[in-house]
Amino acid sequence: MSDRYTQFANSPLGKMLVKNLGLPSPVQLDRYTPGEPVIAGAVLFGAATEGALSNAIAGILRGADAEVFGLGGKTAASDDQKYKGLVFDASGIKDSADLVKVYQFFHPVMRKVEACSRVIILGVPPEACDNPRHATAQRALEGFTRSMGKEIKKGGTAQLVYVAPGAENQLESTLRFFLSPRSAYVSAQIVRVTPNATAAQLDWNKPLAGKVALVTGASRGIGEAIARVLARDGAHVVGLDIPQLGDDLKVVANLIGGSALAVDITAADAPQKIAEYLKSNHGGVDIIVHNAGVTRDKTLANMTDQQWNMVMNINLSSEERINDALLAQGVIRDNGRIVCVSSISGIAGNMGQTNYAMSKAGVIGMVQSMAKVLGPKNITINAVAPGFIETAMTAAIPFAIREAGRRMNSMAQGGLPVDVAEAIAWYSSPASAGLNGNVVRVCGQSLIGA
Numbered sequence: 001m002s003d004r005y006t007q008f009a010n011s012p013l014g015k016m017l018v019k020n021l022g023l024p025s026p027v028q029l030d031r032y033t034p035g036e037p038v039i040a041g042a043v044l045f046g047a048a049t050e051g052a053l054s055n056a057i058a059g060i061l062r063g064a065d066a067e068v069f070g071l072g073g074k075t076a077a078s079d080d081q082k083y084k085g086l087v088f089d090a091s092g093i094k095d096s097a098d099l100v101k102v103y104q105f106f107h108p109v110m111r112k113v114e115a116c117s118r119v120i121i122l123g124v125p126p127e128a129c130d131n132p133r134h135a136t137a138q139r140a141l142e143g144f145t146r147s148m149g150k151e152i153k154k155g156g157t158a159q160l161v162y163v164a165p166g167a168e169n170q171l172e173s174t175l176r177f178f179l180s181p182r183s184a185y186v187s188a189q190i191v192r193v194t195p196n197a198t199a200a201q202l203d204w205n206k207p208l209a210g211k212v213a214l215v216t217g218a219s220r221g222i223g224e225a226i227a228r229v230l231a232r233d234g235a236h237v238v239g240l241d242i243p244q245l246g247d248d249l250k251v252v253a254n255l256i257g258g259s260a261l262a263v264d265i266t267a268a269d270a271p272q273k274i275a276e277y278l279k280s281n282h283g284g285v286d287i288i289v290h291n292a293g294v295t296r297d298k299t300l301a302n303m304t305d306q307q308w309n310m311v312m313n314i315n316l317s318s319e320e321r322i323n324d325a326l327l328a329q330g331v332i333r334d335n336g337r338i339v340c341v342s343s344i345s346g347i348a349g350n351m352g353q354t355n356y357a358m359s360k361a362g363v364i365g366m367v368q369s370m371a372k373v374l375g376p377k378n379i380t381i382n383a384v385a386p387g388f389i390e391t392a393m394t395a396a397i398p399f400a401i402r403e404a405g406r407r408m409n410s411m412a413q414g415g416l417p418v419d420v421a422e423a424i425a426w427y428s429s430p431a432s433a434g435l436n437g438n439v440v441r442v443c444g445q446s447l448i449g450a
Ligand SMILES: NC(=O)c1ccc[n+]([C@@H]2O[C@H](COP(=O)([O-])OP(=O)(O)OC[C@H]3O[C@@H](n4cnc5c(N)ncnc54)[C@H](O)[C@@H]3O)[C@@H](O)[C@H]2O)c1
Pocket: 216, 217, 218, 219, 220, 221, 222, 223, 240, 241, 242, 245, 263, 264, 265, 266, 291, 292, 293, 294, 314, 341, 342, 343, 344, 385, 386, 387, 388, 389, 390, 391, 392, 393, 394
């Protein structure tokens, strides 16, 4: 869907008017094109105290061919040096007095960041800290990160990655994702990386090579983008959609060299059909993406039971039934992935969406509770919670509400379906075994539910 204001605001006349009238100033976000470097510019790396995490980070930056300044890297030749990335290892911060080190690292370089820059702060999960002062200081990093997301401007992002002790070797996929333009519309997120024995060896340009992925609701919108991105990253994608959209689904499947499975996920026999299809055609599946979803908005007083039941069944209950069938029959392979699509409506609630918000909050509940069950089976489950994404769903919103939804975030623009898809590809990577039970918003740091 077109966002004419963003196009206008980036024209020479538009830039002048936006500046003089103090209007929202959305920049064209950098987005990933295959083959490009992980980060196209200098990275300043620092640490509160050098430790195990610093070595891991330095190794990952080297492996990603980043031009590194600061810790283990070059010294800036002049004061004019600009940075595309600022990476700070805060894991050595043990109490609140130490937090000044965060200020000391970032303060001198805040005016030296380029457009669409990346700020990444790494810490220890408060729940893994050995005393209250340590946990307090590590928890404080959240407030800093969320404020940084609002200050960085010009399409920049800021994230906090908590790395549990022993999970340093699981950090690479997350650091690469947050450094790169793949995370264009993800900001102010808190991610937890946990230990896992899997040590994936992969080609970072084709991380999903040899994998089979099922994507529900793949004929259009966000689902189509997910199917395209997973196929781009090397997966064979089985796209699923309702039989009425079978022709559109086949077009998408043909374009990406995947296959099409026309099934209504609410049908009583859908879980069995899906399990049998994946077993007989592919011997199993590596990645399940629960993307299919609908809205039927009405205030609760006006909502019919049909509207209520339909939304709950498609968005939540059918996902549970499919997971149960695939798990019971051992269809999901070792180091498998389940990725769910929630919504900021499930976090913040929304007028007229008691059914939708309840289903999407339920998706978060499913992710958090199933993570504990699936961890020992070496399968992960995570969710994305999109904000305002430019699709047919949001194009149908009345103009004034649509413009408010689109601009009320740190990027002053809506995201694209590909932004949700890139986050799903990151979770889906064989190298993301250390991500389990996370919920990441793809919302440009929306003010709603923040
Ligand atoms: N567009 C947004 O801004 C936004 C924001 C937050 C969350 N989401 C979520 O993202 C997902 C995709 O949304 P979208 O905007 O691309 O919507 P969309 O309506 O364009 O696509 C949804 C797809 O799901 C399919 N589907 C619906 N019911 C199905 C069923 N019973 N069986 C199989 N397939 C079924 C539809 O046919 C359609 O192809 C949804 O879960 C939605 O709730 C979207």
